[in-house]
Amino acid sequence: MPKIQNIRKQGYLLSITHQNERIIKNLLESIDDSYFNNQERALDLLLSIAFKSKSTFLVRKEDEYKVSKSSIDDDIRRLREILEAYDVSIISVPKMGLQFKGLEKIFELLFLLS
Incomplete structure (x- = not known):
């Protein structure tokens, strides 16, 4: 011993x-001590909401990224500000997770511009 x-x-x-x-x-x-920085987390959140077949929940993302709730809230706030220019918003639907709300054509434009 x-x-x-x-x-x-x-x-x-x-x-x-x-x-x-x-x-x-x-x-x-x-x-594995590699962690996402705030820009990488925001991009991952955006892609997760847009393309994942499973629902995106912030609590799960906190655990996945190993960050606090306030860090995730800051990331979501920053994403909402960016998407606001395209008339797209991120909404949280109970038991369904995060979803985009806005015109489908704007989504296409947003991803073409990225």
């Missing part, structure tokens, strides 16, 4: 075998 020592003003020291050290290093290296 590994021994843990508290070294004052320096932190903790974990005494482990070389084999356990390699296992821990491999686990740490295998962790």
Whole structure:
């Protein structure tokens, strides 16, 4: 069993075998620590609402992106401002998730311009 020592003003020291050290290093290296920035999240949200066959729910996106509710709210607010210029809005429908509201031709134009 590994021994843990508290070294004052320096932190903790974990005494482990070389084999356990390699296992821990491999686990740490295998962790996917890539995260979307706010622009990438906004694009993913936009594409998710537009093209996914499953409903898009903000709570699920919070977990998927590993961000807070306020970060997702900021992303949605930014998307709504962008889409407003095209007379398109994002609405949240209970039990159906996020959906676009607007003219179909504007959707086509929006994706052609992107």
